[in-house]
Amino acid sequence: MLLTCHDVRKTFGANLVLDNLGLAVGEHEVVALIGASGSGKSTLLRCINLLTEIDDGTISLDDEDITDPRANPDLVRRKIGLVFQSYNLFPHRTVLDNITLAPVRVHGRSPADARDQATEWLDRVGLADKAKAYPDRLSGGQQQRVAIVRALVNEPRLLLLDEVTSALDPELVGEVLTMIRNLKSDGMTMLIATHEMGFARQVADRVAFLDRGRVLEEGPPAQVLGDPVEARTRQFLARII
Numbered sequence: 001m002l003l004t005c006h007d008v009r010k011t012f013g014a015n016l017v018l019d020n021l022g023l024a025v026g027e028h029e030v031v032a033l034i035g036a037s038g039s040g041k042s043t044l045l046r047c048i049n050l051l052t053e054i055d056d057g058t059i060s061l062d063d064e065d066i067t068d069p070r071a072n073p074d075l076v077r078r079k080i081g082l083v084f085q086s087y088n089l090f091p092h093r094t095v096l097d098n099i100t101l102a103p104v105r106v107h108g109r110s111p112a113d114a115r116d117q118a119t120e121w122l123d124r125v126g127l128a129d130k131a132k133a134y135p136d137r138l139s140g141g142q143q144q145r146v147a148i149v150r151a152l153v154n155e156p157r158l159l160l161l162d163e164v165t166s167a168l169d170p171e172l173v174g175e176v177l178t179m180i181r182n183l184k185s186d187g188m189t190m191l192i193a194t195h196e197m198g199f200a201r202q203v204a205d206r207v208a209f210l211d212r213g214r215v216l217e218e219g220p221p222a223q224v225l226g227d228p229v230e231a232r233t234r235q236f237l238a239r240i241i
């Protein structure tokens with residue numbers, strides 16, 4: 001497995017947010033993470049990206065324990081891209097600078113190399129003409145695609161997407177989903193927290209339903225979304241659809 005979460009536990013004060021959670025993602029696999037608001041989806045993605053420290057358990061990438069205190073967080077984050085709901089682009093930096101800043105400053109990439117790769121990615125996603133533009137000249141969908149490109153220039157092993165279409169106007173959701181579909185065709189391994197059940201059904205190889213910090217049920221989209229075993233999964237789907 002490319003990613004393995006084993007008995008992951010996380011509390012915030014008295015709030016048990018991840019409760020001995022187990023989840024694995026294979027190479028080239030796309031897993032959709034669904035569940036009610038507050039079920040722990042964002043916390044899990046932040047723990048995998050080492051933005052939040054777990055209390056117990058292990059998270060491994062390529063069989064290496066990244067939650068070991070000796071692991072280098074910058075190196076791990078180079079291998080695991082995380083994109084948030086809000087695109088978080090720097091307003092006073094061009095699109096190209098937004099994409100290359102972290103690879104150059106944090107990950108020690110050569111500026112020319114980072115720029116070449118950023119340009120290539122922008123070209124691939126149809127944003128080549130925006131390289132020198134500032135974020136406020138771009139639509140929300142374009143900004144979110146830039147944020148995804150920013151995660152891709154490090155050639156991550158794994159891409160984590162946290163509700164990346166939730167903040168977008170409905171007419172802009174499609175272009176971001178299309179980009180994610182294309183990434184899947186390219187073989188990118190992804191763990192995607194989403195409320196878009198139609199999208200999860202189309203793009204995911206597997207759906208994991210998170211309930212009170214545990215993966216209560218997982219399986220092929222048609223099964224989990226169409227014919228769930230657990231009553232709580234059924235309740236969740238009945239509410240959301």
Ligand code: ADP
Binds near residue numbers: 012035038041042043
């Ligand atoms: P989801 O993404 O599924 O909506 P979250 O992971 O954001 O769920 O939140 C899970 C629980 O953890 C919620 O009860 C939330 O209030 C709590 N939580 C998340 N981040 C923090 C934090 N930094 N400090 C305290 N509580 C937090």
Ligand code: MG
Binds near residue numbers: 041043162163
């Ligand atoms: Mg969330």
